[in-house]
Amino acid sequence: MNLQLNDVQQQLQDSLGRLLAREYDFGRRQQYAASAAGHSPEAWAQLAGLGVTAAAIGEAHDGFGGDAVDHMMISEALGKCLSLEPYHGTVVMAATAIEQLGSPTQQSSLLPRIARGELQVAWAHGESVPGRIATRAAHGVDGWRLYGTKPCVLHGTGADYFLVTAQAPNEGVQLFLVNASTTGVRNAGGRLIDGTPAADLALDDAEGERLGTLTPxxxxxxxxxxxxxxxxxxxxxxxxxxxxxxxxxxxxxxxxxxxxxxxxxxxxxxxxxxxxxxxxxxxxxxxxxxxxxxxxxxxxxxxxxxxxxxxxxxxxxxxxxxxxxxxxxxxxxxxxxxxxxxxxxxxxxxxxxxxxxxxxxxxxx
Incomplete structure (x- = not known):
């Protein structure tokens, strides 16, 4: 199947290819993998400056209004150079979920910062079957509190926020925004076999900001x-x-x-x-x-x-x-x-x- 990209997508693809060839040769990639961050903040900033982080975010939130085709094009280029950057969790999963489920206030607060590469949000949902989500959410006088674990959250060690799926009594699966530095969040970091940083996330009476109900x-x-x-x-x-x-x-x-x-x-x-x-x-x-x-x-x-x-x-x-x-x-x-x-x-x-x-x-x- 032959896909014809529009002019903007073609320009982004060409510029992205040149940037990755310059900044992500295998030697540099291995240096990034061995660093404390587990990726290159400088390369991430350059990707943001190129428009990669904004390509599939709506124009109302400082993005370029792209879709799954933009994700495909960018992801393929990142895969070719063995990228360690947090594109999948922050842009593909988190930004899409916030656009679909977040309130106007949450969207205007988070999406422009993601588009500019200023914010990293880790997608904390590894369950294949929604009904088997073990993380629990309870609503009290001081808001929502979260309890449970989320293993192997990609780029969880460097995330500013987590998007966490949790089961709420009588309300089904809910999606919550959790500040990585809030009380009750424990974040044990490690590396996967390819060098990608990941974290085992533990939530014990951690405050969460509800985005909405995740219907099946x-x-x-x-x-x-x-x-x-x-x-x-x-x-x-x-x-x-x-x-x-x-x-x-x-x-x-x-x-x-x-x-x-x-x-x-x-x-x-x-x-x-x-x-x-x-x-x-x-x-x-x-x-x-x-x-x-x-x-x-x-x-x-x-x-x-x-x-x-x-x-x-x-x-x-x-x-x-x-x-x-x-x-x-x-x-x-x-x-x-x-x-x-x-x-x-x-x-x-x-x-x-x-x-x-x-x-x-x-x-x-």
């Missing part, structure tokens, strides 16, 4: 937006792994000739590139559906199918890339193995491949 339909829509962006980021990671592999096969010599002249290896690379383009087509189709630009609008099954197909293809491409590199592909100092690590983390976002495959099997039964 609204929560599903938010998770679909996240799945689309995660799929696009996996496509970017596949693209990066393929590019490294092709370049390596063209330069690595053995027995007096480049190993890329071996026809068996050429066939394996063709399979990788086919998987990449198949996944990109699925990612584009899903983003267009969420943006209301094709006849899949509102369909639920393509979201699950996209996560399964793209994850399967991404794992295959990354594993093949490592094997075709030989021993160097297993080293920490070389980028290709880090693409597989990133893909494994993206697989876990918003339900892993097995969860979505199980959903499709139940629908087909």
């Amino acid at each position: 339909a609204l929560l599903t829509r938010l998770l679909e937006t996240g799945i689309s962006a995660a799929c696009a980021e996996m496509v970017g990671a596949m693209d990066g792994a393929c590019a490294l592999t092709v370049a390596y096969l063209k330069t690595r010599s053995q027995f007096g000739r480049v190993i890329g002249a071996n026809q068996a290896l050429q066939h394996r690379v063709v399979d990788m590139l086919t998987a990449l383009e198949q996944s990109r087509s699925m990612s584009v189709s899903l983003a267009l559906a969420l943006a209301g630009r094709n006849d899949l609008t509102g369909a639920e099954v393509p979201v699950h199918a996209a996560k399964v197909l793209v994850t399967q293809n991404a794992r295959h491409v990354a594993q093949e890339a490592i094997q075709l590199h030989g021993g160097i592909g297993m080293t920490e100092e070389y980028a290709v193995g880090h693409y597989l690590r990133r893909i494994l983390v993206l697989d876990q976002l918003h339900g892993d491949m097995q969860y979505h495959l199980g959903y499709l099997e139940r629908r087909a039964a």
Whole structure:
């Protein structure tokens, strides 16, 4: 599927590609991963200055009024360079949730700051099934108080706020804004296998500002937006792994000739590139559906199918890339193995491949 970007999107894509090539080569990326922040505040500020953080936020809140296609385009570019920046949690999930559910006051207070790159908000919802949310909310004379845990919140260690889903008695699932520095919030930080900073969030009588009720339909829509962006980021990671592999096969010599002249290896690379383009087509189709630009609008099954197909293809491409590199592909100092690590983390976002495959099997039964 071929997606024609408009002039603004094309300019943003070109500028983003140049910025990431300059600021996010693999050596710098590893320095960012080893830093206390776990990402690059300078690169994040440059992304904001470029308009990346504002692209899909409404014009009424200092954004450019984009949609899921903008998330897809940006996420793919970030995936290709193994970005560690908090785009997914802050912009894809938090900004979308605030736009959908926040009051006018909450929107005007938070969204312009997110658009300018001044605010980081972590998305604290890892449950696949809404009815199984263990975090509780209680309403008292002094407002809402939250109790429970949210494990593995991406970029939770550097967040200014958390968006927390919690079960309220007789009111269903609610979404709360929690200040990271408020009393009752404990934030134990760590790093995932790809270097992404994450936190285990514990809430004990913590004050929360209610945004609204997350109906099953609204929560599903938010998770679909996240799945689309995660799929696009996996496509970017596949693209990066393929590019490294092709370049390596063209330069690595053995027995007096480049190993890329071996026809068996050429066939394996063709399979990788086919998987990449198949996944990109699925990612584009899903983003267009969420943006209301094709006849899949509102369909639920393509979201699950996209996560399964793209994850399967991404794992295959990354594993093949490592094997075709030989021993160097297993080293920490070389980028290709880090693409597989990133893909494994993206697989876990918003339900892993097995969860979505199980959903499709139940629908087909």
